[in-house]
Amino acid sequence: xxxxxxxxxxxxxxxxxxxxxxxxxxxxxxxxxxxxxxxxxxxxxxxxxxxxxxxxxxxxxxxxxxxxxxxxxxxxxxxxxxxxxxxxxxxxxxxxxxxxxxxxxxxxxxxxxxxxxxxxxxxxxxxxxxxxxxxxxxxxxxxxxxxxxxxxxxxxxxxxxxxxxxxxxxxxxxxxxxxxxxxxxxxxxxxxxxxxxxxxxxxxxxxxxxxxxxxxxxxxxxxxxxxxxxxxxxxxxxxxxxxxxxxxxxxxxxxxxxxxxxxxxxxxxxx
Amino acid sequence: xxxxxxxxxxxxxxxxxxxxxxxxxxxxxxxxxxxxxxxxxxxxxxxxxxxxxxxxxxxxxxxxxxxxxxxxxxxxxxxxxxxxxxxxxxxxxxxxxxxxxxxxxxxxxxxxxxxxxxxxxxxxxxxxxxxxxxxxxxxxxxxxxxxxxxxxxxxxxxxxxxxxxxxxxxxxxxxxxxxxxxxxxxxxxxxxxxxxxxxxxxxxxxxxxxxxxxxxxxxxxxxxxxxxxxxxxxxxxxxxxxxxxxxxxxxxxxxxxxxxxxxxxxxxxxx
Numbered sequence: 001x002x003x004x005x006x007x008x009x010x011x012x013x014x015x016x017x018x019x020x021x022x023x024x025x026x027x028x029x030x031x032x033x034x035x036x037x038x039x040x041x042x043x044x045x046x047x048x049x050x051x052x053x054x055x056x057x058x059x060x061x062x063x064x065x066x067x068x069x070x071x072x073x074x075x076x077x078x079x080x081x082x083x084x085x086x087x088x089x090x091x092x093x094x095x096x097x098x099x100x101x102x103x104x105x106x107x108x109x110x111x112x113x114x115x116x117x118x119x120x121x122x123x124x125x126x127x128x129x130x131x132x133x134x135x136x137x138x139x140x141x142x143x144x145x146x147x148x149x150x151x152x153x154x155x156x157x158x159x160x161x162x163x164x165x166x167x168x169x170x171x172x173x174x175x176x177x178x179x180x181x182x183x184x185x186x187x188x189x190x191x192x193x194x195x196x197x198x199x200x201x202x203x204x205x206x207x208x209x210x211x212x213x214x215x216x217x218x219x220x221x222x223x224x225x226x227x228x229x230x231x232x233x234x235x236x237x238x239x240x241x242x243x244x245x246x247x248x249x250x251x252x253x254x255x256x257x258x259x260x261x262x263x264x265x266x267x268x269x270x271x
Numbered sequence: 272x273x274x275x276x277x278x279x280x281x282x283x284x285x286x287x288x289x290x291x292x293x294x295x296x297x298x299x300x301x302x303x304x305x306x307x308x309x310x311x312x313x314x315x316x317x318x319x320x321x322x323x324x325x326x327x328x329x330x331x332x333x334x335x336x337x338x339x340x341x342x343x344x345x346x347x348x349x350x351x352x353x354x355x356x357x358x359x360x361x362x363x364x365x366x367x368x369x370x371x372x373x374x375x376x377x378x379x380x381x382x383x384x385x386x387x388x389x390x391x392x393x394x395x396x397x398x399x400x401x402x403x404x405x406x407x408x409x410x411x412x413x414x415x416x417x418x419x420x421x422x423x424x425x426x427x428x429x430x431x432x433x434x435x436x437x438x439x440x441x442x443x444x445x446x447x448x449x450x451x452x453x454x455x456x457x458x459x460x461x462x463x464x465x466x467x468x469x470x471x472x473x474x475x476x477x478x479x480x481x482x483x484x485x486x487x488x489x490x491x492x493x494x495x496x497x498x499x500x501x502x503x504x505x506x507x508x509x510x511x512x513x514x515x516x517x518x519x520x521x522x523x524x525x526x527x528x529x530x531x532x533x534x535x536x537x538x539x540x541x542x
Binding site: 260 | 274279280309542
C-alpha cells in the first residue's frame with residue numbers, strides 16, 4: 001500500500017526559512033523549549049493551500065513528528081477544516097517556532113525579529129497564492145495575524161479571517177473540572193460555528209463540496225478525524241497519525257520533564 | 272547561523288521508494304520492529320555521492336532522526352570516510368529497512384521482495400552515477416551487496432567494494448569484557464586499514480585531498496566525528512547530531528522495551 005508523505009521544505013523560500021531561523025537570542029530559553037528545535041508547519045507548501053491556519057506553539061508530539069498541530073488540537077482543527085470541505089488544501093504555521101515553557105513575556109512576543117521571521121512565512125504563503133481564508137487559533141495567533149496585517153503586504157490583503165478560540169482552550173481553562181469543561185467546549189463550538197458561517201462562503205474552491213453542518217454542544221464522532229498520512233514525513237508508523245497521546249514528558253521534577261520525552265507504541269500495534 | 276539540512280526524498284525515484292516500501296508481509300514482526308516504521312538512508316541523493324555504504328539495520332536513535340547510522344556506528348563510519356577525504360559525498364543505505372528484533376531468519380533475508388526493493392535503491396544510487404567505491408558493514412550487508420552484484424546491473428558494474436566488519440562488532444562480540452573489546456577493536460581496525468588501502472586509490476574525487484592515515488589499535492580522538500548537521504532533517508536540535516546515547520529503549524520487560532523509546536536532552540543543553 002502506498003504511503004504518501006509530505007516532502008517538506010525542499011523548495012524556496014521554504015528551504016531557506018527552514019535553514020535560517022531565530023534561536024536563543026530571539027526565543028529566550030526561560031520561555032521556550034529551544035532544546036527540541038524549531039517546528040515549522042504542517043500541510044501544503046506547493047501553492048495548493050486554500051486555507052491558512054495560525055496556531056500557537058508545538059508540544060511533545062510535534063517534537064517527534066516535526067510537524068505542527070498533530071495531537072488533539074490538530075485533530076479538532078482537522079474536523080473544523082473538513083466542515084469547510086477542506087481535507088487537503090490547507091497550510092498551518094504557528095505563532096511560535098518553539099514550545100512555550102511557562103508563559104511568554106510581552107517583550108518577547110513583540111520582538112521585531114520574531115515577528116519578521118514569522119511574517120516571511122506568511123508572505124510566502126499569502127502573497128499571490130490561492131489562499132481564500134485565514135483562521136487563527138487563540139489570542140497569540142490572533143495577535144500574529146494583526147502584526148502581519150500591519151505590514152505593507154498585509155495592508156494590501158483583503159483575505160477574510162476568523163479569529164477562533166484555540167481547540168484545546170476548554171481543557172486549559174477548566175483544569176480538570178468536568179462541568180466547566182463541558183460548558184467551555186459548548187461555548188467554544190458556538191464561536192467556531194460563528195466562524196464557520198464567515199469562512200464557508202469565502203472558501204470557494206474546497207477539496208469536496210459539502211453542506212455546512214454546524215457543531216452541537218460537544219465534539220461528535222467524526223469531528224476529530226486523524227491527521228492525514230500525507231502531512232507526515234516519510235516512513236512514520238501509522239499509529240503516529242492515527243492515534244494521540246503516545247508521547248509524554250516524563251520525569252520526577254520540572255527539569256526532568258523538560259529533558260525527557262517518552263514515546264510509547266500504543267497497545268495492539270505490536271502483534 | 273544557518274542550519275543546512277537534508278531535504279530528503281523529494282525527487283524520483285526516491286520519492287516513490289519512500290512511499291512504497293515493503294511492510295509486514297515481507298518483514299515479519301517477530302524479526303523486525305515494524306512499529307517504528309522504515310528508515311531509508313543518510314547522505315546525498317542528488318547524484319553527488321562518491322562512496323556508497325551498506326549498513327545493517329536502524330536502532331533507536333535512527334527511529335527518532337529518521338536517518339540511518341546516526342549513533343555510535345555512524346560516528347565511526349564518519350571517521351572511516353574522512354580518512355578517504357569523503358566528508359560529504361557519501362550515501363548510506365541499510366540491508367534492512369526496519370530494526371532487527373532478535374535475529375533474522377534466512378528465509379526472510381532471502382525473500383525476493385525484500386531483496387528486490389533494496390536493489391531498486393542500489394540501482395538508483397549506483398547505475399550511471401558518480402559513485403567510485405562501495406563499503407559494506409557486517410555480514411548481512413556483504414550478502415546484500417552480493418545479491419545486487421548477481422543482478423544484470425550488478426554484473427555490469429566494476430565498482431570496487433570493501434567488505435568490512437560492522438563498526439560496533441567489537442561491542443557485540445565482547446559482551447562487556449574489556450580485554451575482549453580491546454582485542455576485537457584492534458582486529459577490526461586492522462581489517463579497516465586493509466579496506467582503506469583498497470578504497471583510497473579508488474576514491475578519485477574526494478571532498479578534500481588527504482594523505483591516508485591508518486588506524487592504530489583503538490579509536491583515537493577525532494576518529495569518531497559527529498554526524499554532519501546537513502545529513503539531518505530540518506530543525507533538529509544540535510545535540511541530536513553532536514552527541515550520542517540520548518535515546519534508549521526503556522521498560523521493565525522485553526515488550527515494554529519494544530514499546531518505549533525515551534529521549535533525554537543531554538546535560539548542559541538546557542541553561
